[in-house]
Amino acid sequence: MTTIRGQLPTSGRILIVEDDAEVARLLAETLGENGFQTDHAGDGVEMDFLLRRGTYDVIVLDVMLPGESGISICRRIRSEQAIPILMLTALGEEVDRVIGLEIGADDYVTKPFGSREIVARIRSLLRRAGYSFTPSDRQRILKFDGWRVDSKRRQVHDPNNARISLTSTEFDLLYAFCLNPGRIISRDELLAMTHSGLAGPVERSIDVQISRLRQKIEKDPKTPEIIRTVRLGGYTFAASVEEA
Missing domain, CATH: 1.10.10.10 (Winged helix-like DNA-binding domain superfamily/Winged helix DNA-binding domain)
Known part of the structure; x- marks a missing residue:
């Protein structure tokens, strides 16, 4: 992804980690209509496979997943790399929001969410990532x-x-x-x-x-x-x- 400073990012590869096929489809359609490329994983195992095959600019990660939870996945990803993570939840409880951010999520959206909101938040993460501090x-x-x-x-x-x-x-x-x-x-x-x-x-x-x-x-x-x-x-x- 390339971003000109001062302009909104209009492209990028997004990995959607969501077990609800309908939610994932709607997310992919919304992001695709706004210039983003997307891949979909239904759980942590499929996500790991896709991450080994390619690179992504943002991970959209559901909290409630079969097998390994989104919270555990977020913690694991953050220990290895600094890719921006936008977490999704249907819970909407403040404690879940705080836990997600404390373990390294970059932003948090509660279901149901509007298409404009999700696109705006992903663009914000991409824009900020262009200025983020490196591990060194x-x-x-x-x-x-x-x-x-x-x-x-x-x-x-x-x-x-x-x-x-x-x-x-x-x-x-x-x-x-x-x-x-x-x-x-x-x-x-x-x-x-x-x-x-x-x-x-x-x-x-x-x-x-x-x-x-x-x-x-x-x-x-x-x-x-x-x-x-x-x-x-x-x-x-x-x-x-x-x-x-």
Whole structure:
């Protein structure tokens, strides 16, 4: 799949893992009408066979499957690769949603769902995947102005070695900036780089998150020196970054 930055992905290979043949057929038709190629597996065994034969851009994974559950499959896939996973469930209970996201699912849709919603969520995952951190990125420890950012442990320490508490989104934003020092990053890119893109927030939500992040890392948040606003452009990380 190729994606031009700033445009919605209009193609890609999608693997549908769903034991309900009618649901799978409707999904395949909807995605096909929107330019996506699809394959279908009815359980984890068929999914493994297809994954050995080819590569996919997104896996649409039902929670309730015969044999190995979708939760177990998601955990297994995530331990091996970073392919985006959109989970489907008929349960609709918050606890299932939380478990799915905690074990590595990238998004969660409750049945019944609309065709426009499923297409929009898959496009969002594809778009974000184009900006996602690589496995090697997630093993790095970076430093700037005495600060230490440990991506493996997802910890941040200030110049006095005190650990600073950041939310998941705040950490992802800071790490995205550290990987792109000196580059102007648009709000749209920042949404794509972080999990804040899951719920479809407006661009201003990034401004709020950055304001909160500045409160924690800037000497004077009102006149920031590290995360600077670029008028009509987005933001830039002004500090020098190096490997720890």
